[in-house]
Amino acid sequence: MSLIDTAMYVVHFVFAGLWSGTVLFTSYAVIPAALDGDLRAGSLSAMTGKLKTVSRASSLLLFLSGGHLAGALYTVESLTGSTRGYLVLSMVGLWFVLSGLVEVGASKLADGTDQQKVRQPAADARPFLLGASVAALLLLVDAGLLLGL
Template sequence: MALVDTAFSMLHVLFAGIWAGTTVFYAWRIHPLLSEGDLGVTSAMSITTGLRWLTRIGAVVFVVTGGHMAAMGYGDGRLFSTSMGHAVLGMLALWLVVTGLLEASIGKIQDSLGEGKIQTAGRENQTLIRVAATFSVVLLLLGGYLAQPLG
């Protein structure tokens, strides 16, 4: 079972790093190009579709791997009675927020792009994207806190 636990933990952390890194990179380097009109509709649709699919695949990966880790590490009630358990619950809530922010903003961006409003797509969703990126970094920090040995 230790091998399965290790594999799930590694997959969870690897995918979290990829997802959070992609979100931050998009907010930092790609989205400003959209806001300035320096990115074409086709490219912007392709990039945002990729981020949306990464977010959706991540949802499955995080539920499976995170659920397994929570069941194995906090099955005896520690999820609700320890600071580590509270951090897990906080991370779950924050992950839901980031996923919702990305889904909502990407939907709005793609609607605007479909109407040919490139700069509008960027400017009207800039805050949501930045908040999602910031919270993604917080999720990684919480993950680092949770990586300490249980005991």
């Protein structure tokens, strides 16, 4: 394995963990606090901005590092004809799902905080961010399965 491949693995795993952790924390801690009215609109807005930043940066870096790793480690035949390939393709699909759900959820949060509201935006965003949390967990399980093969 080359130094570049090793660097791509490191980038991939660090940002996968960061992205997943950020989404899970938002669903577990931020949304319930907002639903309870324990956050001000300005605080929720700042947290939403950080969620978007982490999500977009991680999404891009995972796309680039994962693309490099897929190109270096797989052929079309191995991606479409092996268990490892199916896990990689599942990961790509989950990556799209996670990206989309976080974008929609964060957008719903931002729409309400612009009007100085907290509870309703959190309620509107909750199903999307819970779905994103499931996708994030499935991505981590998928990665664990890939490492175990």
